[in-house]
Amino acid sequence: MKNINKFDINMYTVLFIGALAFMIFIAGCDSPKSHDEDETDSTEMSLDENDMDVNPTTTNNSANASTPDATMQSYVDRYPNMEYSYIQTEDGNIATLKGNYQVKVDGIDNDDDMDEFIKFVEQNYANKELSRKEYNKNIEEEAEPKNGFDAYYRALKNNIEYPEDALDEEVGGTVFVEFIVDENGKVTNVTPMEAMYYTKNKKYMEEFDQAAVEAIKKTDWNWTPAKQGDKPVKMKLEIPITFAANS
Numbered sequence: 001m002k003n004i005n006k007f008d009i010n011m012y013t014v015l016f017i018g019a020l021a022f023m024i025f026i027a028g029c030d031s032p033k034s035h036d037e038d039e040t041d042s043t044e045m046s047l048d049e050n051d052m053d054v055n056p057t058t059t060n061n062s063a064n065a066s067t068p069d070a071t072m073q074s075y076v077d078r079y080p081n082m083e084y085s086y087i088q089t090e091d092g093n094i095a096t097l098k099g100n101y102q103v104k105v106d107g108i109d110n111d112d113d114m115d116e117f118i119k120f121v122e123q124n125y126a127n128k129e130l131s132r133k134e135y136n137k138n139i140e141e142e143a144e145p146k147n148g149f150d151a152y153y154r155a156l157k158n159n160i161e162y163p164e165d166a167l168d169e170e171v172g173g174t175v176f177v178e179f180i181v182d183e184n185g186k187v188t189n190v191t192p193m194e195a196m197y198y199t200k201n202k203k204y205m206e207e208f209d210q211a212a213v214e215a216i217k218k219t220d221w222n223w224t225p226a227k228q229g230d231k232p233v234k235m236k237l238e239i240p241i242t243f244a245a246n247s
Contacts, residue, residue, distance in 0.1 A: 068124050071120060080107075081106075081200065083105075084198055086102065087104050088102075128176075132178075135235075136226070139235055140227055142226050143181040143223050145221050145223050146222050152219065155219050156215055156239070159218040159219050161211050163243075165207070169204075173197045173199055173205065173208045174242040175192050175240070176193040177190060177213060178191055178238040179191070180234050187216065192213060212241040
């Protein structure tokens with residue numbers, strides 16, 4: 001049996017340490033490359049995420065397709081001669097401060113589409129009503145004109161100026177005007193509700209909207225503000241104004 005002397009042991013030790021050092025060197029050379037690859041992957045992932053954030057076109061288009069104006073336009077595209085307005089009746093499904101209204105539609109000759117359209121209009125109004133109820137949810141006493149609603153409606157009627165061109169063409173419509181009575185009993189934020197009536201000539205719609213808003217503003221009565229407890233608070237209301245050419 002061969003004897004192993006100190007020289008042999010030292011030589012083996014040197015060879016082992018050398019091999020270990022070489023392996024550490026190789027591992028160190030590979031590491032930056034792996035790190036670079038990780039950074040590249042991370043950068044590519046970050047760019048992809050950013051692309052998703054700055055390119056919301058598809059999402060916006062889907063949202064726009066469900067707006068009342070877009071839905072209305074889809075019916076107009078299918079039925080170019082379509083028009084609709086409202087009849088005040090006790091049986092109407094649209095309940096307003098002035099009473100109940102029923103949708104009156106002309107120009108849709110398909111019964112299913114007619115039913116679908118009426119449901120759309122009624123649902124659009126219901127959504128607006130829910131929004132108002134949410135706005136007014138903490139009100140304990142509602143706002144009202146100081147001389148009462150009947151007197152207010154008479155004064156409002158006297159302030160309505162029927163657009164002359166629409167009157168000459170016997171075009172009518174009902175504008176639902178939304179506004180806020182503030183803490184001081186003043187009327188503010190007067191605006192027509194969207195997609196609540198339609199005539200073939202959009203010029204008349206714009207004139208009706210403007211005339212209805214101006215009528216509310218001209219009827220500049222003091223209101224008794226709504227209250228939450230003893231504190232006056234803002235309240236949102238809506239009033240329909242009808243332009244009836246044959247009345």
